[in-house]
Structures are given as C-alpha cells and as structure tokens.
Amino acid sequence: MIDYLRVGVIVVGALIFAGCASGSGRVEKVSSSEVMTPDELKHRTDLAGKTIMVEGTCAGYVGAIDPPPVSRSDWLLKGRNESIYVVGPAPAGCAGTHGGNLPARIAGEVAVDSLPSNKGYVKRVFLFRSR
Numbered sequence: 001m002i003d004y005l006r007v008g009v010i011v012v013g014a015l016i017f018a019g020c021a022s023g024s025g026r027v028e029k030v031s032s033s034e035v036m037t038p039d040e041l042k043h044r045t046d047l048a049g050k051t052i053m054v055e056g057t058c059a060g061y062v063g064a065i066d067p068p069p070v071s072r073s074d075w076l077l078k079g080r081n082e083s084i085y086v087v088g089p090a091p092a093g094c095a096g097t098h099g100g101n102l103p104a105r106i107a108g109e110v111a112v113d114s115l116p117s118n119k120g121y122v123k124r125v126f127l128f129r130s131r
Helices: 004-021
Strands: 051-060 075-078 083-087 103-117 120-129
Touching: 051 083, 083 103
Parallel strands: 083 120
Antiparallel strands: 051 075, 051 103, 075 083, 103 120
C-alpha cells in the first residue's frame, strides 16, 4: 500500500533540495553565535523553514534508526545524545559507512516531515544543507 503522505513529503523535499542545489534558493546569512547542536534541534519543529547553523559530528549512516528523509545519500549529524539527518553533501573526511571524527558545522534550512509510529505519526526535524 502506498503511503501518499510520505510520498508527498519526499517530493516536496526533493523540490526544495533541487531549488537550493541550483542556486535559485535563498540563503540567509547565519551568525556564528547562533550555532545549535543536533540535541537542541531534534524536536524544534517551530524552526521549519528557517536557515540555521548546526554543529556536531558526521556519523554517515551509522546508527540510523529511521529511513532517510529524501534519499539514501542523506547522512546523520550527531550531537551528544541525538542525531539529525542532513540532506546534501557530507563534509570532507566523512564516509557513509563509518562517519568521521571531525566536528562539522553545517548551515541549512530546517525541514519537518512525519513518520508512522505505533502512536500515529511522529514529526521529525532534519536539515537541507545550504553550505
């Protein structure tokens, strides 16, 4: 059975990502004093559509519990206790199968989708990388 909500979210996400990748998307200036961690961002659905800076460690695909939001090349940015998906290129030195040990500071637009769970749908926050 096709989950039309999930398909719709993936299509919209891919369109947003394509707009950012083509250079037609807007990128707001982000102050280095406004850096968040994946732990702080994990449940901040109120930030959807805003461009922010997030700092953590690239985990590649290691430790993924949920499916990636847009494609299999999406990767995890790990904080102290939480991880968020990032859509876009991983930083240098980060491989999908083993991640990396270097800190990564990623600017991107916050996005939210919904995942099915035993309690209905759960909102998930992820990031479209802009630089």
